[in-house]
Amino acid sequence: MSTHPMSQPLSHPALSVADPELAALVGAEEQLQADTLRLIPSENYVSAAVLEATGTVLQNKYSEGYAGRRYYEGQQNIDLVETLAVERAKAVFGVEHANVQPYSGSPANLAAYLAFAEPGDTVLGMALPMGGHLTHGWGVSATGRWFRGVQYGVRPGSALIDFDEVRDLARKERPKIIFCGGTAVPRTIDFAAFGEIAREVGAVLVADIAHIAGLVAGGAHPSPVPHADVISTTTHKTLRGPRGAMLMSRASHAKAVDKAVFPGLQGGPHNHTTAAIAVALREAAAPSFRDYAHAVVANAKALAEALLARGYDLVSGGTDNHLVLIDLTSKDVPGKVAAKALDRAGIVVNYNTVPFDPRKPFDPSGIRIGTPSLTSRGLGTDRMPLVAEWIDRSVQAAAKGDEDALAVIRGEVAELLAGYPAPGLATD
Template identity: 45%
Template structure:
């Protein structure tokens, strides 16, 4: 993609855009919530639809001139229904958090009760953290994983629900490396007559490809991001049964958003179309296989993985058993200097600040998009360990950086 026109109009922004393209080309993206979309998705997102207001829904807009906006949104909806098997789909949320807000506004009243996973145990801000709107508007209590096993304590969740009597239970997580038993969480919700919201933001693509169990048809509501493991336009999505369709649509517009970002909806349509191709199933399975290979090699180096491994696209590493004096932030910063970009992350039983926690989270969606296989991911694990073991050794960081340069040149991204 060329930025010649941007450079003519605004050289400073062009410098930043070209710098970001170079950064992505020259580093390994291992933040579990990030991926690389196709040039077709990027082109759709930079289309003339960025100029168009389309408040309302296809066939029921508040402005004229929406015939092509309607076409794009209907394509996105129809493709989403085919991918996930949902009865009703809203593709307008600007993000996964906005999708969650749409569900809350659609079925809850201020002060209603939310039961969700603790942020330090792998939950998400929009599930009810006090700093987020959900924690400010609703009464929230949070369940946890078993700190010994790293797995969700489903019995404890059920007991907590019986005691707390929530109006909605939230499943789905931002740093949980195991497959989720949505049926068991639904049973807990049914026992207390609560709604069940399954947030599949991280595993949207894995669910679409059938390599992770789907909550569609199990949970009352399913939300997700459209740019992590699905590689579509950046934003969010809500899926539900027809009985909730009107409430959800009204909660998104006009309840929590104005005009949809139709250029992003176009990116969603293109990305969903790509995900319907047979090759996408291979991509999703390779993403999981790569994460398993990455985790197993890290374990061979003596690092401790939360839950002992992974079933999905990410591994969560607890540094305390092997490197008790090293923080996740130190490792994150040293790895970024070496060209491997991942994030410091809290771990179950966290003893440090969330700003400088005891763990790191590493994902494989971006590596898999570049063409990495299990062997390549094992080598990446070797490089990560070298830095974990000596984050302040400039020679080690430089050695790893040289190998990252070779790998990014071998597995090219954007020309």
């Protein structure tokens, strides 16, 4: 394990006294995050400032309503905190309206349904097995049960979005809402093409940028602002904020969006999360964040190239963003087996379906990896061939059941990461 002084667990004196058992678990997780290579594309490290904001006395306040229009007194400071977060969101993303109250990405998407559709209305979204999200109308989600979900997919071979299919479905089904974005989309999202289709059929276009919000903020991915009516995003992932969400929109949709979030779906906002969102947005406005966003993409491209050189099949042949989706069919190792072996090697990924996957979702053919976390630690493109080598060796070890080989890799991973302390885990 790492012995680097900047990677030691943080001190939690009050928690250690009040609940030693839980304090020990938190410490163990801190050590795990310090010593493992975290490649799950939806995870990241927040700064110490974001961590501090989530633990402030803002936790103690109830603040139903919006700034200047609360149902509780004593909101003098809370109103300023929320306004700060809203104004920073508007500035970072260049939007006319922002709501920072959604608790997470799924409630944010539900608010879009509540604002612009009625139960039973048709919605068009990317199919989950093709890279979409549960809340884009997939059957097992409430959005697929309460609304009529119609799904578009990708082209066989290229694994790129089939815009002929999107247009044909939109013309035929006349959806009230079209969702674009997803959870396993390794290529640039063509917001302009979606916007054109949505306008043609009179649909509201919701761009779900939860995965790429930090890339958009940092100029490493095109913005949906000129094309989408509503933008939904989480505030963690590539944006490096707390576990929260935002809904942004044109001014003409502000009232509908706000009413859908509160009182439509939620009660009082989580003020400590709002404060941490404000901090993260301040960080995202700095020039260094722009460098970070571009480095995330550069690392992902370098990692993809190194994997291709080792004979791995990548969905769509590579990546334009932070995410790489690997089809392990040719390696004769199921995704779940590979993911668990990688975890034992100190490399954290998630098993994932690939387009047209013949295997079941809980035992799929692929793994999903990404570069936000390792980039936050300062690893650059020069380290990506080594990361690809570790992945390759781990997959081979999984195929052979070679636990000793996985243990060797885990030691190598911890040794390297000792020189790259993680943000938010550093101590004086």
